[in-house]
Amino acid sequence: MLKTEILSVGTELLMGQIVNTDAGYISKRLPEAGAGVYYHTVVGDNPSRLRDCLLIALDRADVVITTGGLGPTQDDLTKHTIAEVLGLKLYDHRESRDRIDSFFAARGRTPTENNYRQAMIPEGAEVLTNDNGTAPGCLIRCTGRYDGRVIIMLPGPPDELKPMFDKYVMKFYSDNSRQKLHSIFVRICGCGESLVETKLASMIDGQTNPTFATYAKSGQVTVRVTAGAETEAEAETLTRGAVEKIKEILGEDVYSVDDEEPEETLVRLLKENGLTVSTAESLTAGMIASRIASVPGASAALVSGTVVYTDEAKKRLLGVxxxxxxxxTAVSAQTCREMAEGMKKLSGSDFSIAVTGYAGPRVADEPVGLVYIGVSATHKTVVRECRFTGSREKIRTLTAVNAIDLTRRLIAELKIKAEGVRNDAAAAAEGKEERV
Amino acid sequence: MLKTEILSVGTELLMGQIVNTDAGYISKRLPEAGAGVYYHTVVGDNPSRLRDCLLIALDRADVVITTGGLGPTQDDLTKHTIAEVLGLKLYDHRESRDRIDSFFAARGRTPTENNYRQAMIPEGAEVLTNDNGTAPGCLIRCTGRYDGRVIIMLPGPPDELKPMFDKYVMKFYSDNSRQKLHSIFVRICGCGESLVETKLASMIDGQTNPTFATYAKSGQVTVRVTAGAETEAEAETLTRGAVEKIKEILGEDVYSVDDEEPEETLVRLLKENGLTVSTAESLTAGMIASRIASVPGASAALVSGTVVYTDEAKKRLLGVxxxxxxxxTAVSAQTCREMAEGMKKLSGSDFSIAVTGYAGPRVADEPVGLVYIGVSATHKTVVRECRFTGSREKIRTLTAVNAIDLTRRLIAELKIKAEGVRNDAAAAAEGKEERV
Incomplete structure (x- = not known):
């Protein structure tokens, strides 16, 4: 396993102007490649402090991934400092220079001289092309004093770093691993992290291939399943086998094996089945509709929504x-049902989601966290009573996630029903043919 | 200036399960206290690696702030490792033990033996009480080999760390600074970061007291103004003077000098003036209403909202x-105006916000980023055409922020009018009295 250190360069990180999401992204992906991240370091745009941090990193890690400091200004000194430490000369990399020219030409602009600083590459380095910006990355296999160490430099902006990391860095780790790895992210809703771990314990405990890791965020749990084998196909077979077992154990609570957000799964299911949805939101006040609309192409599925914060609005807009x-009262199963059914009538959609509850802060003796989630579907209306805890924002988020997930469950139910009907019809048709 | 290093302890950070927001928060606050953050380091729950990182930090910084690793389990080893490095014994801190008992009692639970691990404090350390959890922090003024160095340990969960940081750590820096500091955050909407910098250049350039720093996030710019003086009052006077100048230069674009989000300012203004608002959202699909509702107490101002994604919904719900x-077409100033006015009629609110536009991805020849923002106020309806660039999410966020800000501007206009009327009435009343 290659011990890795992430060395992020940028005064803006030390000033708290941006959070180090690059280190978070790389750290999340590397275990999939069978590598371990042992340290993150952040240092400012200062050559002597960067040099010291690099020496510490080369001393304690096999691979040092730097992020940031590859831009065109005098502040951007990662490449120059690293070349100096390793005693490497920089040369003008023709292809990178041409890419800078084309990048600017495509935008109807002309590069200034300092943009070409980015085309300077340390001799012997492998150039990692950047399809979303002008700063190429590079990979250096050290010789001499740091023989065997590898330094990988990536640009700081996440939309440049992520695709380069996925394309080059993941490949580097995979090439340097004796085995091929395959990962699947199982996404779960309706079952807390500790319950997921308890249910999967007998399957996971002592397992070394595949390995399992669980992560939780408001209302959801993700289980990463990673297997290694001599070929990718074998690794995938091992992973898929484990995922099937997880699905057997957790059943309906598994909503995706494609690392989708709940709203992505919902929009996909709605579109696949030619169904539409609408929303009637009290405490979430548009959060559910907004999450659905965040999925590209949601306009085919989301018809309309209402934010009904006051009693008056519930009556006037939805006919409660x-x-x-x-x-x-406004926070009751009865009101929630009338909201869902009223919204269905108003919008003409196949499904209507309604939520009402107390998000806090506490007023009088309101039970903060009491929430009703209702979904009026083509075949029935379901209302669930939930008790959430946490901040106002957390209660609203948990409400939104669970409402989206309840709708997903009802579509699945409807699908099973429809397939039953289709099978009956098919059987009847077959019967008919027999009779002919 | 005290050189500071933030040393975060936690394998979950190295696995990418959580992003290092603690380091971001501390980094953002310390410059207000006149301190400089020179390094961030993240290390896992491993005593020997933590020891090495601590030695490096003590070597290069005046103050080391650790985050995380103060919990009750065997993984939580920050305090024990640091005590060992400094040769300090741990003792059972009575008051912390009592606080753990009360914390559990208040929740109707009993602490297990390992919870009391958290009450073990290195001798000579100052205890920093934790009002939101069971792990106290501590502050050690080193003697001997590391004489003069200070180590501050804080718990990892942000809702415990932030209040402790604000209460104890900011005070520590202020006590150790020869001068008292005062900061004001000027929040700006409707003027980009580079334009803000250009407009303020002549005022900012060469200034050392107060100092200025600008940050940008989607649709907003923040200018931090920090002044130092012998007394807090003097520092505040210096800061306020600079803020007044900024307000003169940027005018209406300054929406808050209290570090508020645009929706916080809007809800405050609505409530102060006894006004209500409603929303009619196409591309943002609930994001505007949800942002308004995220402000505690928003229910007094937000009446209702609609999500009108389809033409059909725009006609059926709003009477377009x-x-x-x-x-x-649906994306036009005319449609936007009818949406705003239709929503005002439907809701009976004083102000109605309407937005329609293309968020992407591009379909046919739709001009992605073209957005209309309309606000129907008691005195008039205003519609603005905007051209935003960026991802689907960014275009939606820019739309929401600018729509909220346009409403704020119209309330300000109304207030000036009303004050005009009131002054006229007062003048008339005075006139009357004179006439009596």
């Missing part, structure tokens, strides 16, 4: 009965 | 004319 609000 | 949609 005055009597229901008085007898049961 | 078929003819307008056919002649001008």
């Amino acid at each position: 009965n005055e009597k229901t609000l008085t007898e049961h | 004319n078929e003819k307008t949609l056919t002649e001008h």
Whole structure:
């Protein structure tokens, strides 16, 4: 296993102007490649401090991945400092220079002289092309004093770094690993992290191939399954086998094996089945609709929505009965049901999602965290009572995630039903043919 | 200036399960206290590697702030490792033990024996109490070999770390600074970062007291103004003077000098003036309403909203004319105006915000980034055409921020008007009295 250190260069990180998401991204991906991240270091745009940090990193890691400091200005000194430490000369890399010219030409602009600084490459380095910016990366296999060490330099902007990391760095680790790796991300909703771990314990414990790692974020759990083998196909077979077992154990709670967000799965299912959805939101106030709309192409599935914060709005927009609000209050299963059914009528969509609840801060004796989630589907209306804990933002997010997930479950139910009907029809048709 | 290193401890950071937001928060705050962050280091829950990192940090920094590793499990080894390096014994800190008991009692639970590990404190350390968790922090003024160095240990969870940092660590830096500092965050909307810098250049250039720093995020710019003086009052006077100058130069584009988000300012203004708002959202699909609702107490100001993604929804919910949609399309100033006015009628609110536009991905020859933002106020309806660039998410966010900001501007306009009227009325009243 290659011990890796991520060395991020940039005063803006030390000033807190940006958070080090590059280090987070690389750290999340490397275990898939069978590598271990042992250290993150952040240093400013200062050559002597960068030099010291590089020497420390070369001393304790096999691979040093630097992020940032490859741009065109005098502040960008990663390449020059590293070349100096290794005693390498920089040369003008023709191809990188041409790429800078084309990049600017495509935008109707002309590069200034300092842009060509980015085309200077340390001798012997492998050039990593950058399809989303002008700063190429590079990979140096050290000789001499640091023989065997590898330094990989990547640009700082995440939209440049990520594709380069995926294309070159993951390949580097895979080439240097005796085995090929395959990972699948199993996404789970409706089952907490510790319950997932308990349910999977007998399957996971003592397993070394595949390996499993669980992560949790508001309302969701992800299980990463990674297997290694001599060929990629074998690794994939091992991974798929484990994933099938997880699906057997967790059942309906597994909503995706393609690393999708809940709203991505929902929009995909809606579109696959030619169905539409609408929303009626009280405490989330548009968060559910907004999450659905964040998926490209959502316009084919999302018809309309309402934000009904006040009792008046619930009555006026959705036709919730005055009597229901008085007898049961706005936060009740009855109101939630009328909201969902009222929205379905208003929008003409196949599914309507409604939520109402107390997000906090606490007013009088309101039970903060009490939330009703209702979905009115073509075949029935379902309302669930939930008790969430945490901040206002967390309660709203948990409500949104669970509402989206409940809709996904009802589509799955409908699909099973429809397939049953189709099978009946097919059987009947076959029967008919027999009778002919 | 105290050179500071942030040493974060936690394998979950190296695995990319969480991003190092603690380091980001501390880095952002320390310049206000006149301190400089020179390095961030992240290391896993491994005592020998933590020891090595601590030695490096003590060698190159005046103050080392550690985050994480103060919890109850065997993995949590920050305090024990640091005590060992400094040759300090740990003792059972009575008060911390009592606080752990009360914390659990308040939740109707009993602490397990390992919870009391958290009450072990290195001798001579100052205890930093934790009001949001069971792990106290501590501050050690080193003697002997590391004489003069200071080590501050804080827990990892951000909702525990932030209040402790604000209360104890900022005070430590302020006590150790020859001068008192005061900072104000000027929040700006409607003027890009480079334009802000250009406009303020003559004021900022060469200034050393106060100092200025600008940060940008989607649609907003923040200018931090920090002044130092012998007393806090003097520092505040210097800061306020500079802020007044910025407000003169940037005018209406300054929306807050209290470090508020645009939606916080909007909700505050609405509530102060007894006004209400509603939303009609196409491309943002609930993002504007959701941002407004994220402000505690927003229910007094936000009446209702609609998500009108399709032409059908725009007609059915808001009464947009078929003819307008056919002649001008859904993305037009005309449609936007009818959406805003239709929403105002539907909701009965004082202000209605409407947005329509192309967020991408590009379909046919749609001009991605073309957005109309309309606000129907009590005194008039305003529609603005905007051209945004960037990803789908960025275009939606820019739309939301600018729509919220346009509403804020119209409230300010209304207020000036109302004050005009009130002054007229007052003048008339005075006149009357004179006439009596």
